[in-house]
Amino acid sequence: MSERPAVVAAHGDLARAFLEAVTLITGRGDRLVAISNRDRDAGGVHAALRQAVIETNAQVIFTDLPAGSCTMAARRVQREFPHVDIVAGVSLPLLLDFVLNNAEPPPASEHLAARAREHLLVWEGTRVD
Amino acid sequence: MSIELFRIDDRLIHGQVVVGWGQPLEIAFIVLVDDAVAASDWEQDLYRMGVPAEMEICFDTVESAAVKLADYLADERPGILLTGDIATMRRLADASGRVETVNVGGLHHRPGRIERLRYIFLTPEEEQELRALAQGGIAVTAQDVPSAEPIALEPLLASRGER
Numbered sequence: 001m002s003e004r005p006a007v008v009a010a011h012g013d014l015a016r017a018f019l020e021a022v023t024l025i026t027g028r029g030d031r032l033v034a035i036s037n038r039d040r041d042a043g044g045v046h047a048a049l050r051q052a053v054i055e056t057n058a059q060v061i062f063t064d065l066p067a068g069s070c071t072m073a074a075r076r077v078q079r080e081f082p083h084v085d086i087v088a089g090v091s092l093p094l095l096l097d098f099v100l101n102n103a104e105p106p107p108a109s110e111h112l113a114a115r116a117r118e119h120l121l122v123w124e125g126t127r128v129d
Numbered sequence: 130m131s132i133e134l135f136r137i138d139d140r141l142i143h144g145q146v147v148v149g150w151g152q153p154l155e156i157a158f159i160v161l162v163d164d165a166v167a168a169s170d171w172e173q174d175l176y177r178m179g180v181p182a183e184m185e186i187c188f189d190t191v192e193s194a195a196v197k198l199a200d201y202l203a204d205e206r207p208g209i210l211l212t213g214d215i216a217t218m219r220r221l222a223d224a225s226g227r228v229e230t231v232n233v234g235g236l237h238h239r240p241g242r243i244e245r246l247r248y249i250f251l252t253p254e255e256e257q258e259l260r261a262l263a264q265g266g267i268a269v270t271a272q273d274v275p276s277a278e279p280i281a282l283e284p285l286l287a288s289r290g291e292r
Contacts, residue, residue, distance in 0.1 A: 011144065037140075039237055039238050039247075040237055040238070041139040041140060041235075041236070041237035041238075041239065042139060042140045042141065042143075042213075044237060044238070044239075045140075065144045065148070066178075066179070067142065067143065067144055067147040067148065067179040067180060067181070068143050068144035068179075069140045069143040069144065071179070072140075072142070072143065072175060072176075072179060075175050075178070076175070079171070
């Protein structure tokens with residue numbers, strides 16, 4: 001059973017909030033480590049992410065914004081640790097899928113991302129011109 | 130002018146620049162001035178990945194940016210010029226003589242720096258660099274996002290991180 005945690009890196013308190021929501025819903029917040037870019041320059045974000053990957057042996061880093069400093073830092077970490085996947089545009093359904101999946105080997109990150117896309121739904125309202 | 134923002138930001142290209150400023154200003158190109166990035170294909174690929182496909186990104190050394198700045202300013206499209214530190218912006222200002230305003234957008238905590246704003250930490254040497262820019266006739270303000278009020282240099286340097 002795969003229990004290897006993932007790192008969630010995001011702006012402000014977002015990663016911690018994701019972790020809290022995942023814990024509330026599943027009790028499995030222990031499978032995630034939250035990193036914030038708050039008060040950190042690019043080097044600081046990279047150092048924090050790198051440390052988290054080393055300490056947890058994580059294979060996946062989830063980031064919030066594809067153009068954001070967390071994703072940039074994650075790419076630098078991936079350069080040093082090529083086995084690490086990066087999934088940008090993290091969402092709650094994506095993290096829930098991750099923490100509840102105990103398959104061995106763990107599901108490919110692309111599979112997780114595809115599932116998350118399926119959870120992005122729109123029910124259009126009626127507009128009055 | 131078509132460079133809407135001369136910004137000092139130690140994260141260079143990131144969400145606040147691309148989304149926070151990029152969308153409201155309808156930015157079409159970013160000039161990233163950094164000697165190390167200009168010398169590294171890998172770094173350039175990394176930053177290129179961070180901008181939307183419709184946004185052009187130009188990588189320059191201080192020297193090449195100083196030469197091309199007139200062209201960037203003449204570009205009809207709105208753009209942002211970025212440096213990762215104050216010294217680089219000052220070198221560009223000195224070399225080009227074409228920088229009129231500087232936005233200090235993000236300089237984060239490092240040993241030796243004092244918090245001035247929650248997004249600006251400065252060493253005494255960096256404060257002198259900012260004063261030197263201002264003494265050269267450049268309007269220096271601090272502002273992280275477009276919706277925030279710009280803060281002039283002297284109030285910035287008098288601030289103790291309380292805002």
